[in-house]
Amino acid sequence: MRVMARQENDNPKSVSKPVRTRKTSTATPRRRRQGRPPLGDAGPDATRNALLDAATKLFARLGYEPVTTGAIAAEAGVTQSIVHYHFGSKQKIWEAAIDRLMAERIAFYENLAEKPGGMDPLTRLKLLTKGLVYANAHNPDFARVTVHEGSVSGDRMHWLVESYMKTAFDKFEGAIREAMAAGAIRQMPLRDVTLIIVFGASLIFTFSGMIERMYGTPLTDPEAATSYADSFIDIVFNGLKPDGAPGAAPLPFRVPGQTAQG
CATH class of the missing domain: 1.10.10.60 (Homeodomain-like)
Known part of the structure; x- marks a missing residue:
């Protein structure tokens, strides 16, 4: 009888061990791929x-x-x-x-009410410039990134140039070249005109916080952006007018290291 009692007592223990299945509750997380x-x-x-x-x-x-x-x-x-x-x-x-930022900028450009295609060279260049101002006012983050990466040569800067900057500059250089060839603007160094237009329409928006502090309104405000775009275009393209007047005389000083001329 004692033996049977022991067996009866042992049976619940032998059954209870496999019933305790807490470990199986963690099986699913363990099968999750790392x-x-x-x-x-x-x-x-x-x-x-x-x-x-x-x-x-x-x-x-x-x-x-x-x-x-x-x-x-x-x-x-x-x-x-x-x-x-x-x-x-x-x-x-x-x-x-960066890829998403540029995709958004391209979409913004394409949705502008005034399309630069099919216009005379000067109007096309002005609208490209105005569109660039509006794109940077709409989202200045790409300009901010280029400020960080453009100051030091490295892999990211090279990637930016090869992936996006060259294409953007080629578009403006082509429009400027056409305007010069048509006699719509003065003949000036292509690089200089391109840099003035592209960076003047872009980098100013990296200082939006400072501008807001000084003037009470950020340059990204739609009215402020429109005003800046109109003023920028007026100043730049009035300076580029082919009115036959001689260009500005060289300033009477030299950059350090520059040799005297004449």
């Missing part, structure tokens, strides 16, 4: 866009080096592994942020 964290209710596209929004904001404000994928994740309200899942590295999310 580096593929759950995307959450927002979905992959919304998560990716939130990361690009955060990355664009930080890269435009701080530049590339101080920004980490952890900071981007914190700004977007997700974990750092989400950044690496979608983009793989900081360099890749930086490139993706």
Whole structure:
């Protein structure tokens, strides 16, 4: 009887061991692939866009080096592994942020009411210039990124130039060259005119906060942007008028290291 009692007592123990299945509740997380964290209710596209929004904001404000994928994740309200899942590295999310910025700028340009095509060379150049002002007023982040990256030669600067800057400059150089050939503007060094127009229509918007502090209104304000565009075009193209008047006389000083002429 004692033996049977022992067996009866042992049976529940032998049965109870396999019944304890707490370990199986963790089986599903263990089968999850490493580096593929759950995307959450927002979905992959919304998560990716939130990361690009955060990355664009930080890269435009701080530049590339101080920004980490952890900071981007914190700004977007997700974990750092989400950044690496979608983009793989900081360099890749930086490139993706620039790609999206440029896609938005191109779409903005294409949606302008006044199209520069099919016009006389001077009108086309003026509208290209005005469109560039409006594009930077609408979103100055690309100009801010170029300020950070354009000051030091490196891989990111080279990528920017080869991927986007050359194309943009070629468009303006072509329009300026046509206007000069048509006699609509004075013959001047093509590089100089291009730099004045492109950077004058772009880099001014990187100082929007300072301008707001001094004048009470940011230059990104629609009315302020329109006023600046009109004034900029008036000043630049009046200076380029082919009115037969001689160009400005050289200023009576030399850049250090420049040899005297004449």
